[in-house]
Amino acid sequence: MSELTITLLRLGYLVLLWLFVLAAIGVLRRDLYGTRIVRRLRREQNPLAAPAGPPAGGRPEGRQAEQRPSPIPRRDTGPRRLVVVEGPLRGTTLPLGTSAILIGRAPSCTLVLDDDYSSSRHARVYPEGGQWFVEDLGSTNGTYVDRRRVDGPTPVRPGIQIRVGQSTLELQR
């Protein structure tokens, strides 16, 4: 076999090796899973509060909002969702219904925090008499509303920061 062929085979092998490794890395790039935090406009948030099926990424969000009948104006009825504004779960939103929300590390909680500084059943957010209250459930590190430690049911208004472990939560309209 000629010298040239051998050289070509030698270099070709290295090229194949690199192509393989780069292809593997390419697959890694396609193979994302888990969660990702994206910014989105406020306006598009409203229709999604309903527990509808997963909105496939293909449909533009704007059109979806148009298709819906006009969002129900409920500006005066108090907060409509609980938002994690700080901490590992930043961006997580829970709709506020008529039942209480349990926050903690136990899997049975409504909002499960993976946080060494929170207790397994840390705090409870619940509605009473048209108002929302925060109550600490005997946690180790305490629950703070507006930087003050909570020692009984405390009323919270939208925009007030509730701190549980390393996370900060907020009621939003």
Add this chain to the structure above:
Amino acid sequence: MATVIPYRARPGRHLELLLLVPALLLGVGAYALVGIATQDTVPAGITGYAVGLVGLALGMHLVLRWRAPYADPVLLPVVVALNGIGLAMIYRLDLAYALRGRETDFAGRQLGWTALAVVLAAVVLVVLRDHRTLRRYTYTAMIVALGLIALPLVPGLGAQINGAQIWIRIAGFSFQPAELGKIALAVFFAGYLVTNRDTLALAGPKVLGLQLPRPRDLGPILLVWAASLAVLIFQRDLGTSLLFFGLFVAMLYIATERLSWIVIGMVLFAGGAFVAASTFAHVNARFEAWLNAFDNAVFNASPGGSGQLVRGLFGMANGGLMGTGWGEGRPDLVPFAESDFIVASLGEELGLTGLLAMLLAYLVLAQRGLRTAIGVRDGFGKLLAGGLSFVVAFQCFVVVGGVTRLIPLTGLTMPFLAYGGSSLLANWVIVALLLRISDSARRPTAAVPPVPGAPAPVAVLEDDVPAAGVAGPAGDGPDQETERIDVGDLR
């Protein structure tokens, strides 16, 4: 306003099949190129070799389709490629030894071990349906690991090869039980740390800005340190000792997120190694060969000289950037070119370019393991996947570092490349475990039907959120959450 969007992992079995094509091509192509370079023709047995290799890879692929459809698509191709390259290099060294009048059949035996290892990996995948089953055998694993490590010391069974007492000899086969012991140890450490990590994470005194653990929590690390020193002293093997201790420290760090454990571990090991180097001749010789490798007296010293190391360096220098090409170099001049120094052999024939590609392949392997650890939902799986991928990466570091004279040479094997049945078996089992854990990490959770009367906490989040997030009222099942003790409960 931000919101959390879940990605759903695709099964990726087609991608895996696609990646297996170049992976197999690398192994078979290398085999053919060796024949072309040394005998000017494609080796006679290439068809059988190719069929065997393709059959093994496809068999494993089918097992994955059957038993672990969501397993990571990159792991298997990377491992198949590395194993194929290693086989071709061992075959090439067989030919070189034959030219010098030394008849060896390393390649044939390695191929047999490969087949056995792949079958064993498939069996692990079929039998072990859920990696959390292993947690039940935490302390059994400890006993098995200690037994395997101590086995070479049993008189009559253990064999001393090249100074190290880490082999056993049964029916003509020599085997390193410690290779399998490291898997059992990883299982034990994962099970132990997942229950005890909160105590070990408690803060103690603060020294020089470093939060140290409490003195009374130092027990486990001192115990493992003593055990690894015992391996060093009685079995005279620096590599195994370093591997076990490194594994424990790494898993301790993964479990507790405390940097101080790594600092403590490094100080302990450096102290132990220093004492060992000044006390034991065989350890001292290793250091001497590392620091003064090019000294004439050290080079010619036998045993324990730096001749092997320096010859390996010359070989890699001969390969240069692009390598000499398969079958064109002289890797056979280095003692143990097929096992301890296979990295130098590959560095000579494939050059820096090829060696870096292979190191990248190992990096991909370790990255996929660590990614699996992040993705999986239970603490035991996280620790096990993290520990197993650390072992592979650490072994690569220690071997390549030793061969390139970055650190003293130790007797570890390069995973999947080096000749040696026990290493191959152990590493394929590690890959099988990683595949099993990655399957459970990437599998979308089954939709939990809402319990009537309970709040329906469906938000912007959809159903499969790993680790934390908005969970359904039924939770993730009984064993998902790890047993974490609240810090306050201990006071």
